[in-house]
Amino acid sequence: MRTFSAEKLESLISSMTLPVYAPVEEGNTVIYAPYEAGKKLRLDKVGTDKTPKEVLFPQWETLMHFRMEGKTIELTEEERAKEDYVLFGVRACDMQAIRVLDKVFLSDPVDTYYAARREHGIIVGLACDQPGKNCFCKNFDIDPAQPDTDLVLWPAGDTYYCEAYTDKGRALMDGWDTEEADENAVAEIKENIAKKYDALPFAHLNLTGFDGEHLMEKFESPQWKKLSMACLGCGTCTFSCPTCQCYDIRDYDTGHGIQRYRCWDSCMYSDFTLMAHGTNRPTQLEKYRQRFMHKLVYFPSRNEGMYSCVGCGRCIEKCPMNLNIVKVIKALGEGEKE
Amino acid sequence: MMKKIKARALSLLSDGTVKRVLGWETGETAWDWSPALFETEKEMDSFVYGVYAGANLSKYCLKMGKMDGKTLVILKPCDTLSFRQLLHEHRLERDAFYIIGAGCTGMQDENSLLMKCAACKSKNFAVYDEIIDTEEAKQPTGTKNRMEDVEKLEQMTAEERFAFWQGELSRCIRCNACRNVCPACSCIKCVFDNPSSGVQSKAPVTDFEENMFHIIRAYHVAGRCTDCGECSRVCPQHIPLHLLNRKFIKDMNELYGEYQAGRSDDERTPLTSYTMEDAEPGIVHERGRG
Numbered sequence: 001m002r003t004f005s006a007e008k009l010e011s012l013i014s015s016m017t018l019p020v021y022a023p024v025e026e027g028n029t030v031i032y033a034p035y036e037a038g039k040k041l042r043l044d045k046v047g048t049d050k051t052p053k054e055v056l057f058p059q060w061e062t063l064m065h066f067r068m069e070g071k072t073i074e075l076t077e078e079e080r081a082k083e084d085y086v087l088f089g090v091r092a093c094d095m096q097a098i099r100v101l102d103k104v105f106l107s108d109p110v111d112t113y114y115a116a117r118r119e120h121g122i123i124v125g126l127a128c129d130q131p132g133k134n135c136f137c138k139n140f141d142i143d144p145a146q147p148d149t150d151l152v153l154w155p156a157g158d159t160y161y162c163e164a165y166t167d168k169g170r171a172l173m174d175g176w177d178t179e180e181a182d183e184n185a186v187a188e189i190k191e192n193i194a195k196k197y198d199a200l201p202f203a204h205l206n207l208t209g210f211d212g213e214h215l216m217e218k219f220e221s222p223q224w225k226k227l228s229m230a231c232l233g234c235g236t237c238t239f240s241c242p243t244c245q246c247y248d249i250r251d252y253d254t255g256h257g258i259q260r261y262r263c264w265d266s267c268m269y270s271d272f273t274l275m276a277h278g279t280n281r282p283t284q285l286e287k288y289r290q291r292f293m294h295k296l297v298y299f300p301s302r303n304e305g306m307y308s309c310v311g312c313g314r315c316i317e318k319c320p321m322n323l324n325i326v327k328v329i330k331a332l333g334e335g336e337k338e
Numbered sequence: 339m340m341k342k343i344k345a346r347a348l349s350l351l352s353d354g355t356v357k358r359v360l361g362w363e364t365g366e367t368a369w370d371w372s373p374a375l376f377e378t379e380k381e382m383d384s385f386v387y388g389v390y391a392g393a394n395l396s397k398y399c400l401k402m403g404k405m406d407g408k409t410l411v412i413l414k415p416c417d418t419l420s421f422r423q424l425l426h427e428h429r430l431e432r433d434a435f436y437i438i439g440a441g442c443t444g445m446q447d448e449n450s451l452l453m454k455c456a457a458c459k460s461k462n463f464a465v466y467d468e469i470i471d472t473e474e475a476k477q478p479t480g481t482k483n484r485m486e487d488v489e490k491l492e493q494m495t496a497e498e499r500f501a502f503w504q505g506e507l508s509r510c511i512r513c514n515a516c517r518n519v520c521p522a523c524s525c526i527k528c529v530f531d532n533p534s535s536g537v538q539s540k541a542p543v544t545d546f547e548e549n550m551f552h553i554i555r556a557y558h559v560a561g562r563c564t565d566c567g568e569c570s571r572v573c574p575q576h577i578p579l580h581l582l583n584r585k586f587i588k589d590m591n592e593l594y595g596e597y598q599a600g601r602s603d604d605e606r607t608p609l610t611s612y613t614m615e616d617a618e619p620g621i622v623h624e625r626g627r628g
Binding site for chain 2: 235240248
């Protein structure tokens with residue numbers, strides 16, 4: 001366990017020779033972006049407007065170019081990431097979300113664009129000493145005091161404590177100007193965090209029955225009609241979600257070739273998984289159901305019970321019509337109304 | 339007021355005048371109410387009306403209008419402008435709805451008065467079957483000059499204004515919440531949802547395209563936008579989209595005379611009617627140089 005003064009935080013970040021992505025202010029939002037002089041660091045913000053997912057899996061990226069000359073087509077793949085970087089200030093929920101993304105992108109066939117960014121990233125976690133009012137990570141066995149990252153920071157008033165857990169993390173921390181600290185220095189901090197999170201309004205949801213065994217029962221629930229009625233079909237929940245990973249691949253005609261790119265897709269959109277026969281999810285009810293069934297039933301049934309909701313609370317904060325996954329869990333869970 | 343509205347809705351539902359009620363229901367906290375459709379008296383247990391009923395229900399009426407039987411809809415004064423505008427555009431049938439005009443004391447989110455209410459346009463109902471109101475709700479809410487922020491933008495140089503909008507619009511994530519909530523954006527199929535259109539919305543080719551999406555959308559709703567403010571309320575990236583609409587409203591008012599979309603069926607709409615006194619395009623061009 002090491003420690004350093006909170007005053008030194010910004011100079012510590014600036015001292016790192018690697019590029020650093022950190023939560024910074026952009027207009028009146030907080031996003032993970034390259035930290036540079038003049039940017040306002042916002043480590044206090046729980047539930048940033050955009051998630052660290054974007055650093056590993058950007059909203060849009062070019063995959064390859066096709067260039068046509070006469071009858072030949074020249075194909076150039078976009079280069080994969082090859083330089084190390086630091087992803088700084090990642091909360092426990094957002095790190096768990098990265099584990100969810102790993103399941104998708106690092107399983108065979110491996111997504112090499114994602115894999116390269118993942119491999120070159122050194123992730124510095126940040127313990128949540130002040131929960132957001134919408135946090136409910138506890139339900140998914142996530143410990144907000146102990147992000148599962150290469151290195152963890154614990155804020156404690158005017159000091160920070162830090163500990164490295166991987167070789168990457170240790171190598172990074174070796175370059176920091178820190179002092180030796182008592183191994184048990186953060187025990188009390190962790191205890192306080194646990195108490196605070198335990199007292200949150202959505203800390204104890206009942207997830208019984210959200211599994212493959214009850215798939216059809218959940219799928220056919222009459223509750224979906226009422227739950228989805230007010231859904232606008234916008235992509236707010238999917239784009240602000242740290243685990244939503246669906247994407248679309250499209251071609252842009254450059255005039256003398258094709259730029260093939262991928263961009264986030266949303267199961268809320270009318271052309272999501274659109275096929276020649278039309279769509280298999282004709283109304284918002286089916287689209288809405290898909291999103292929550294995926295997070296709470298399909299994903300855990302295929303991934304040893306791992307939910308693809310991490311309780312970050314962003315969809316609660318951001319849905320224009322106040323619909324969210326907590327309402328779905330309550331309506332479909334044990335003690336289902338009617 | 340809520341008790342009166344609920345009692346009236348229940349009575350219209352039970353006597354068969356209406357088949358369903360479009361209103362708001364309670365949530366998990368004191369403020370997270372959602373629009374909801376109630377079809378039975380029992381469902382009405384969670385019906386609620388008050389300061390957290392900020393969402394404009396007019397656009398949902400497009401869906402309800404296709405259902406059998408009448409729908410009772412609760413509309414606040416500014417929501418009635420959107421509804422009447424949709425009537426005017428023949429998107430809704432008046433007979434398919436029973437409208438309770440509900441008095442409004444200003445709507446809030448968890449923290450504060452909504453932007454749209456801070457510069458309240460009017461407490462008049464543009465369309466209704468009956469009004470349930472209180473003296474308090476008739477009093478003006480929010481006294482901010484609606485065009486104050488637009489005037490600030492007008493005073494900037496063209497470069498400053500460009501930088502302002504680039505900064506704001508660059509945060510857009512193309513979630514389309516602004517479009518989907520907008521009662522004036524009532525196309526059955528949006529061009530940006532059409533995979534064959536070549537301008538599908540999922541990824542912008544350049545930042546410029548990103549900016550254009552919002553500016554073009556504002557042009558498309560100009561003259562029909564009632565300034566309900568829902569676009570800015572729903573934006574997850576906190577982009578002040580309403581300022582684009584208000585700028586157009588301000589310009590139309592100055593060039594063609596004061597106009598409020600949705601207020602009345604008799605008024606000539608500024609962009610679809612021609613008079614000899616209309617501003618010449620050159621005037622508009624000169625103004626744009628600022």
